[in-house]
Amino acid sequence: MLDHVSISHQSGLILWSRSFTPAFASLAQTPASPVNALVREVFIEGKVRGEDASFERDGYNVRWTMENGLGLVFVVVFPALLPLTYIPALLTRTKQLFLSLFQQYIQTLVDTLSATSGVLTEAAGSALRVLQQRMDDERWAQIFDRCLRNCEGDQARRPAQTPISLHRQAQLSAASGASTPGVPDTPTDSVTAEEIAKNVEALKSKMKGGRGKGGKGTGQTPSPSPSRKTGAAAKLMRKWGDSQVSAGDMAALDYSTPAPETPNGQGTPIDVEALVSRDAMGQRSKDGQYEVADWDFRGGKRAAAEDLPSEEEILARGTSRLTIDDKEDKEEVAGSSWSGIFSRLTGSKVLSKQDLQPVLAEMEKHLMDKNVAKDISEKMCDSVGAALVGKKLGGLSSVKSEVQSSLSSALTRVLTPKTSTDLLLDIQRKRSASTVSYDNALPDPYTLTFVGVNGVGKSTNLSKVCFWLLQNGLRVLIAACDTFRSGAVEQLRVHVRNLGALQDELGVGEKKVELYERGYGKDAAGIAKDAITYAKENKFDVVLIDTAGRMQDNEPLMRALAKLVTVNNPDKIIFVGEALVGNEAVDQLTKFDRALKDFSGAGTGGGQRKRGIDGIILTKFDTIDDKVGAALSMTYVTGQPILFVGCGQTYTDLRQLRVNHIVQALLN
Numbered sequence: 001m002l003d004h005v006s007i008s009h010q011s012g013l014i015l016w017s018r019s020f021t022p023a024f025a026s027l028a029q030t031p032a033s034p035v036n037a038l039v040r041e042v043f044i045e046g047k048v049r050g051e052d053a054s055f056e057r058d059g060y061n062v063r064w065t066m067e068n069g070l071g072l073v074f075v076v077v078f079p080a081l082l083p084l085t086y087i088p089a090l091l092t093r094t095k096q097l098f099l100s101l102f103q104q105y106i107q108t109l110v111d112t113l114s115a116t117s118g119v120l121t122e123a124a125g126s127a128l129r130v131l132q133q134r135m136d137d138e139r140w141a142q143i144f145d146r147c148l149r150n151c152e153g154d155q156a157r158r159p160a161q162t163p164i165s166l167h168r169q170a171q172l173s174a175a176s177g178a179s180t181p182g183v184p185d186t187p188t189d190s191v192t193a194e195e196i197a198k199n200v201e202a203l204k205s206k207m208k209g210g211r212g213k214g215g216k217g218t219g220q221t222p223s224p225s226p227s228r229k230t231g232a233a234a235k236l237m238r239k240w241g242d243s244q245v246s247a248g249d250m251a252a253l254d255y256s257t258p259a260p261e262t263p264n265g266q267g268t269p270i271d272v273e274a275l276v277s278r279d280a281m282g283q284r285s286k287d288g289q290y291e292v293a294d295w296d297f298r299g300g301k302r303a304a305a306e307d308l309p310s311e312e313e314i315l316a317r318g319t320s321r322l323t324i325d326d327k328e329d330k331e332e333v334a335g336s337s338w339s340g341i342f343s344r345l346t347g348s349k350v351l352s353k354q355d356l357q358p359v360l361a362e363m364e365k366h367l368m369d370k371n372v373a374k375d376i377s378e379k380m381c382d383s384v385g386a387a388l389v390g391k392k393l394g395g396l397s398s399v400k401s402e403v404q405s406s407l408s409s410a411l412t413r414v415l416t417p418k419t420s421t422d423l424l425l426d427i428q429r430k431r432s433a434s435t436v437s438y439d440n441a442l443p444d445p446y447t448l449t450f451v452g453v454n455g456v457g458k459s460t461n462l463s464k465v466c467f468w469l470l471q472n473g474l475r476v477l478i479a480a481c482d483t484f485r486s487g488a489v490e491q492l493r494v495h496v497r498n499l500g501a502l503q504d505e506l507g508v509g510e511k512k513v514e515l516y517e518r519g520y521g522k523d524a525a526g527i528a529k530d531a532i533t534y535a536k537e538n539k540f541d542v543v544l545i546d547t548a549g550r551m552q553d554n555e556p557l558m559r560a561l562a563k564l565v566t567v568n569n570p571d572k573i574i575f576v577g578e579a580l581v582g583n584e585a586v587d588q589l590t591k592f593d594r595a596l597k598d599f600s601g602a603g604t605g606g607g608q609r610k611r612g613i614d615g616i617i618l619t620k621f622d623t624i625d626d627k628v629g630a631a632l633s634m635t636y637v638t639g640q641p642i643l644f645v646g647c648g649q650t651y652t653d654l655r656q657l658r659v660n661h662i663v664q665a666l667l668n
């Protein structure tokens with residue numbers, strides 16, 4: 001298992017890097033990092049000999065290969081004890097793929113850097129950003145992951161008598177590395193291919209949670225969507241009403257049984273591959289923060305490896321690549337539904353309302369086809385029309401770019417968040433603020449309440465958010481405040497068990513997630529309050545409050561939700577809605593927001609402010625292709641940001657929505 005990979009310029013500028021373990025992500029920030037040692041002791045001191053080399057430091061093996069023409073350095077770090085013979089092949093393939101995809105962009109960057117002797121000027125910074133955007137567009141992180149998996153697979157499959165090529169390469173690299181300062185390379189000679197394959201398998205099965213008998217296909221693995229897969233947890237009719245639930249009802253609703261323990265007390269074995277998609281794991285930023293990937297309409301889930309071009313295709317591009325201009329021309333020729341619209345304006349000089357009318361009608365239809373609500377499509381087109389009437393435009397391409405840029409700015413204006421979307425920063429701020437103001441008293445936990453209609457994915461996406469928080473080292477308490485739907489508590493119990501076990505499997509450290517449950521039929525507001533108190537006393541950083549689904553027109557239930565909000569004053573009220581429902585989602589959101597504003601903030605001592613929806617999670621994005629209109633409609637009606645989108649049923653199927661990706665999808 002790798003600890004780290006990076007691609008940098010020999011001036012020290014990092015083009016791309018990724019840490020695979022939280023421990024290395026933290027270490028990478030310090031001067032003690034083996035990668036920093038490599039830069040200091042090899043590159044700065046000019047002790048580079050040959051293209052490939054390695055050295056060992058503090059239990060890590062650091063191996064690299066260079067691309068001398070461009071001055072690039074490809075580095076991987078892994079535990080020195082692991083005989084990973086595929087590393088030289090991984091470095092070679094990574095180098096080939098990277099150059100094949102991005103050579104032109106790297107060349108521009110390198111030229112700018114050499115003009116400034118390696119100093120990161122504004123021009124170099126912008127060349128770097130272009131390259132990184134390109135890496136994003138081509139889904140470089142996924143291409144690397146697939147390359148890594150293939151190399152691991154090659155090593156695991158290789159029989160004992162396999163030709164020595166990789167092994168030999170490893171020895172050769174080790175030999176060239178011996179001339180570098182520091183410790184000699186890990187000896188691999190004494191390890192047979194059979195032993196290596198065995199070690200890799202052992203490591204893999206450890207990663208999979210020692211699945212053994214309880215693994216995939218045996219039916220023993222809990223599903224991330226227990227409500228679907230376990231008979232007992234299948235959703236049944238909801239029973240409503242605080243006072244109508246008898247002890248008998250409560251027992252009937254309570255499907256929850258304590259999690260069966262394995263003999264070693266570790267809990268039920270889990271199938272890691274079924275719960276997280278490794279392709280879709282977020283990435284750690286330089287400061288070790290775990291970030292979910294961006295949603296991108298071209299990749300949809302961005303997770304499906306089959307959507308990526310094959311390695312052969314990528315390498316072929318290196319030889320017969322389109323120039324950037326060629327590519328743009330091709331896209332232009334391929335065209336889109338827009339081409340027809342713009343051609344109607346050819347020849348116009350000063351645009352009149354009349355000229356624009358058919359174009360705007362077409363544009364409105366286009367937006368509605370993308371699932372934007374009707375009245376919002378109309379408003380967007382009105383705003384584009386107003387910006388264009390009276391403008392003097394040239395030929396077709398100028399008309400096209402002018403109309404597109406008007407629409408693009410109108411969309412961007414609506415979609416750009418007006419409030420903070422950085423939850424990790426908000427959590428940190430709240431913790432610091434309450435510690436300071438109460439003189440080192442226990443900090444108040446940050447609280448998020450998830451609301452929405454039935455079955456939209458509240459519990460599932462709450463659990464994905466929990467996974468993300470746990471990956472960021474936070475302690476999370478989940479409060480089971482859906483006290484009505486049968487199986488709701490059990491569903492959360494399974495999620496919490498999975499999330500805890502995943503923490504073990506992914507090496508995130510001590511268990512940091514717990515469920516606060518008080519069964520069925522009780523007052524949800526009171527349970528949430530007790531959960532927050534429990535969280536504070538037990539030093540949880542975040543409380544995620546799951547609420548029962550309810551219809552937006554059901555006033556008694558909306559009042560009950562408003563009571564929960566008034567009593568507990570959560571830091572964020574998150575509306576969870578389905579991306580596929582378009583107009584209906586807008587109606588749901590508008591009414592939830594309205595009802596909360598109307599009914600919250602009163603009755604419990606007064607003075608509490610009225611609350612509305614603070615942010616949105618749009619679910620089932622994996623089912624909508626590029627029909628992303630709900631995102632626009634929902635931000636339009638509340639002015640609140642889309643915090644995440646859910647795009648599948650594993651814990652890693654959570655994405656951030658970048659404004660430019662939505663704009664592109666809407667314009668496409």
Ligand SMILES: Nc1nc2c(ncn2[C@@H]2O[C@H](COP(=O)(O)OP(=O)(O)OP(=O)(O)O)[C@@H](O)[C@H]2O)c(=O)[nH]1
Nearest residue numbers: 225454455456457458459460549619620646647648
């Ligand atoms: N394809 C897909 N399915 C999802 C997504 N999020 C949730 N689901 C599925 O949607 C179904 C309902 O999810 P839940 O989390 O139980 O929904 P809920 O809103 O908590 O339901 P109630 O408690 O009944 O209101 C489950 O089968 C989930 O697996 C997503 O992003 N994509």
